Amino acid sequence: MAKKRSSAEKRHRQSEIRRMRNKTAKSAVRTSVKKFVALAQRKDMQESGIAESAAALRDMIRKLDTAARKGIVTRNAASRKKSRMQRLFNSLRAAQ
Numbered sequence: 001m002a003k004k005r006s007s008a009e010k011r012h013r014q015s016e017i018r019r020m021r022n023k024t025a026k027s028a029v030r031t032s033v034k035k036f037v038a039l040a041q042r043k044d045m046q047e048s049g050i051a052e053s054a055a056a057l058r059d060m061i062r063k064l065d066t067a068a069r070k071g072i073v074t075r076n077a078a079s080r081k082k083s084r085m086q087r088l089f090n091s092l093r094a095a096q
Contacts, residue, residue, distance in 0.1 A: 025072045032060040
């Protein structure tokens with residue numbers, strides 16, 4: 001006779017799968033933020049550095065928007081992070 005599984009066990013399995021998926025997305029967001037900040041805080045900033053920072057900023061915004069759309073990060077948190085990073089980028093361009 002087959003062993004009967006409870007709905008709590010199934011719920012636990014599902015939540016573990018979701019947790020791992022969310023963890024991956026959050027990690028990708030954090031990595032992209034760190035990458036952008038590292039590029040932005042370099043001392044030898046030139047035109048190529050600004051272009052690299054702009055590309056990193058676009059990538060970070062894309063990942064944040066995706067995470068917010070999927071509910072991994074709240075919309076307000078994503079918006080706040082994007083705003084702060086955009087301000088940092090604008091200050092770099094102004095200093096140039």
